[in-house]
Amino acid sequence: MSQADSELLERFVRAVASMVRLDSDHAATILRKLLSEKNGKGLSDEELEELTNIRQGEIRRILRLLYELRLASYRRGKHPETGATRYYWKLNLHTINNVLLSRKKSVLRNLELKLEYEENNQFYYCPLDGSRYTFDEAYEYDFQCPKCGSILEEDDRSEIKEVLRLVISRLRESIARDEERLARQ
Ligand SMILES: [Zn+2]
Incomplete structure (x- = not known):
């Protein structure tokens, strides 16, 4: 294992x-x-x-x-x-492998949803106090921090998205390997 x-x-x-x-x-x-x-x-x-x-x-x-x-x-x-x-x-290794497979699938679903959310949303932050806002919230506040009045800046989330994509692709490979192995048992 x-x-x-x-x-x-x-x-x-x-x-x-x-x-x-x-x-x-x-x-x-x-x-x-x-x-x-x-x-x-x-x-x-x-x-x-x-x-x-x-x-x-x-x-x-x-x-x-x-x-x-x-x-x-x-x-x-x-x-x-x-x-x-x-x-x-x-x-009981056979059951364990099945349990692991279904856990991996549910982790994968969560990560895919997270990535989808990241890809469909823009985020803003306050450069002064670090508070964070979704696009809708930032829009509502006229792109000014409701705490201190600073102009909100767009948060570049490309690094997080990159990590998510990497983890998702590894997990998909691992699930494919597990399914192949379980099919042979
Ligand atoms: Zn602020």
Whole structure:
């Protein structure tokens, strides 16, 4: 998973965790431990406790949340020494990729709307106090700052628009790659 994808996933898990009043830092920590587990066996809540020093009760609530979101699943196994039943947790990469894809699409829609807004609107600012106005507002004030009376100047937003276009095109490429990958699974 790319760095950008795992950051997006982490933001999503943090947001959901705080919605259900779980500690979002702890949820992100558990997520990162599961993401870095490469041997395919999964991690038990006991192992997660050792790795993170988060209390087991809280770990279980976080795992339960990941399970309800279909981001993680578990298998039953036996403790290597005691033989007691253990649950080993793993991330569900197929669901995660779908979640990431739909998050990216909604981010893309927002950015496209933002760019459209920038392209269809002119902005003005006061050179003295920095206050900002849309064209309609500036027009209403006769292009004079309502706070200090300075003549408003047109704000050159080309740099922001350039950044938006760049981010949008990268995001579109990333979505196309994801869709191709998911189609092959
Ligand atoms: Zn002003």
